[in-house]
Each structure stands twice: as structure tokens, then as C-alpha cells.
Amino acid sequence: MISLFELFKIGIGPSSSHTVGPMRAAHDFAVALRACPDVARIEVTLLGSLAWTGVGHATDKAVILGLMGYLPDTVDPDMADELVALVRAAHRLSLPDRTLSFDPAGDIIFDRVTVPPVHPNTVQFIAYDAAGEQVACQRICSIGGGFIVAEAHAHDAVVATADVPFEITSARDLLEITRRTGLTIAEIVLANERALRPEHEITAGIDRIIATMMGCVDRGMHQQGVLPGRLAVRRRAAAIYDRLKGDRFRNVRAAHEVMDWVSLYAIAVNEENAAGGRIVTAPTNGAAGVVPAVLRYY
Structure with missing residues (x-):
């Protein structure tokens, strides 16, 4: 697992x-x-x-x-x-x-x-x-x-296994377990994590991951300037954030505003990643903006 x-x-x-x-x-x-x-x-x-x-x-x-x-x-x-x-x-x-x-x-x-x-x-x-x-x-x-x-x-590299209540090798397995047990996906994952470490460590670890994600979003929305590298790409998140804040109290609420905010959060994380900042690999650095963006908007 x-x-x-x-x-x-x-x-x-x-x-x-x-x-x-x-x-x-x-x-x-x-x-x-x-x-x-x-x-x-x-x-x-x-x-x-x-x-x-x-x-x-x-x-x-x-x-x-x-x-x-x-x-x-x-x-x-x-x-x-x-x-x-x-x-x-x-x-x-x-x-x-x-x-x-x-x-x-x-x-x-x-x-x-x-x-x-x-x-x-x-x-x-x-x-x-x-x-x-x-x-x-x-x-x-x-x-x-x-x-x-x-x-x-490297040819025979496998993820270390442990005795866990629910063996999951595919999304099909996961959905079948939810139907059979009545448990949610979160409850199934937590049950498996409890087989690896005490629950207080799980909670503390998740809190640290979420705090890192949210801190990355916050930092990315306020940093300005040019990202490292030869292309001299300028950061965009801070300007987008200022524009969206300015629209909050105007009667111009567009239907796609939800996606504007989610996109802002993802861009903020991606710019922090490009700058060598603190991020959460989720599950790769290249995709690191997706989960924090959804969590932040939620």
C-alpha cells in the first residue's frame, strides 16, 4: 500500500x-x-x-x-x-x-x-x-x-507492503469495498493508515500537509517578479488575486468566477513550485497545484 x-x-x-x-x-x-x-x-x-x-x-x-x-x-x-x-x-x-x-x-x-x-x-x-x-x-x-x-x-522495485484491512490495487477495488462495507473512501483510507502508525500521528501529518499547501497558496498569491530560468516568465498570481478581490463587491459576478478562484490558487502553487518554493508533491510537483486549489476553494 x-x-x-x-x-x-x-x-x-x-x-x-x-x-x-x-x-x-x-x-x-x-x-x-x-x-x-x-x-x-x-x-x-x-x-x-x-x-x-x-x-x-x-x-x-x-x-x-x-x-x-x-x-x-x-x-x-x-x-x-x-x-x-x-x-x-x-x-x-x-x-x-x-x-x-x-x-x-x-x-x-x-x-x-x-x-x-x-x-x-x-x-x-x-x-x-x-x-x-x-x-x-x-x-x-x-x-x-x-x-x-x-x-x-530498479527493475523489481515495489512499494513496501504492510498488513492493512483493505487491499486496494485499482479504483475498481476501492469502489467494490465501499459497496461491500458501506464505508466512505476516507474511512477506508484511514483504516489502512491506522495499520501503519498511531492515529495522532496520522492527524498531525495530514494537518502539516494541509498547512503546507495553504501556506504555498498564500505565498504564491503575494509574490511578484520574475520566475527563475532563461525565459524570464513573470509571476501572474498576485495580479490575478488583486483583480478578483476588486471584483468581489461589484455587480459583475460571472458564472465562471468559481473557476477563476480555483485557477488562481493552482497558479499560485505552480509559480511557487517553479521558484523552488515549499510545495507538496501531489502526486508530482508538476500536478502540485490541483489538490491545494480544490481544498482552498472548498
Whole structure:
């Protein structure tokens, strides 16, 4: 069973597979290096789609932050660019337990030639000692939605299972369970979540997810300026919000006004995602505006 807290991950933009996944992979590699005292240098190779679109999706930034010990759900997005800029300027990388020489311009390789053998989103981490000998290596696939798996196991990767009251593998299964038991979809999902963790943790986790979604909507509706990237796209949500607020007390209530507000909320989240802000992967960063927009209007 895929838990709510696997499906709805708190992270940063702009991509679940190209930002969130690589950051988690880099974090895990940095943690594993605690068992290797002789590390003098780290080399990161982005392969396949991570190489071709990694700059636009801030994959290199995500890798740097992950190696420094940050995770997508806890890193301060307002500080992320500054942290990465310090690494680029000083050519020094602070791992959780040591500091190494690290030049992102040379130590992060965008390999657009080698075809990854297993998955198009593959990242390779290699650690070397002072003599240039390899002391650790990991190849990780970012398989979508922020999920990662070791390349060696990517073909047979499965979601961890647990004993739950209701086994659901399709929408047909879910609807059949509602007919058979009389339970709502929410009650069925909650029963399964209770098999994984105490109910107070479930409630607290859902509250945190909703608070993150609503905070993202609020921030997105008030931020102005140009989004990161070469296209110099200007934010639209703040101007739309001001226009809709101005129409509230006029006798110009259009039939499609509901969709104007829902669209505003989705645009606000999508712009925050594009800016590398705090968002909820739901179930991908690219679709992250839909659920918060509906919840906010509701």
C-alpha cells in the first residue's frame, strides 16, 4: 500500500523526479559516507533526463543541498540559493560530518552521452580518497513522485507492503469495498493508515500537509517578479488575486468566477513550485497545484 505520506510528500520545487528525488539520493549517499573516513573528493554524474534538463530543474542545486545533509521537507527554500552560492564561491562542501573540496562546475557532470541502462533519471555518486582511489559508489534512480531506488533494484522495485484491512490495487477495488462495507473512501483510507502508525500521528501529518499547501497558496498569491530560468516568465498570481478581490463587491459576478478562484490558487502553487518554493508533491510537483486549489476553494 502507498501511504498518504508517500503520495503527498512535502518538498521543494520545481520537480519531484529531478529535484526532490536527487536531493534525497544525495542525502542518503552523504549519510552512507560516515562509514568512510578517508573520503577526499566526491564526483556526481547526472545521466539521461537528469543531465538534459537538470539545469532547468535545479538538479545540481538539489544534489549540493542533499550532500550537505538537507532534505526536501526540512530545508528552508528561502536559504537554499544562498547555501548553494556559498559552495560555488568557496569550492568547499560541508557534509554532515566533514568538509571537502568541491567545485560544482567540475565535480557535477552532466553526462548527455551515456545512455543509463535501467532508468532515464539516474544519478551516480562516487567518493575518492586522497590517492584518487574509489572508496564508495552509488547509482540511484529517481523513479517519479520523489521516490528513489538503487539502480540494481530498479527493475523489481515495489512499494513496501504492510498488513492493512483493505487491499486496494485499482479504483475498481476501492469502489467494490465501499459497496461491500458501506464505508466512505476516507474511512477506508484511514483504516489502512491506522495499520501503519498511531492515529495522532496520522492527524498531525495530514494537518502539516494541509498547512503546507495553504501556506504555498498564500505565498504564491503575494509574490511578484520574475520566475527563475532563461525565459524570464513573470509571476501572474498576485495580479490575478488583486483583480478578483476588486471584483468581489461589484455587480459583475460571472458564472465562471468559481473557476477563476480555483485557477488562481493552482497558479499560485505552480509559480511557487517553479521558484523552488515549499510545495507538496501531489502526486508530482508538476500536478502540485490541483489538490491545494480544490481544498482552498472548498
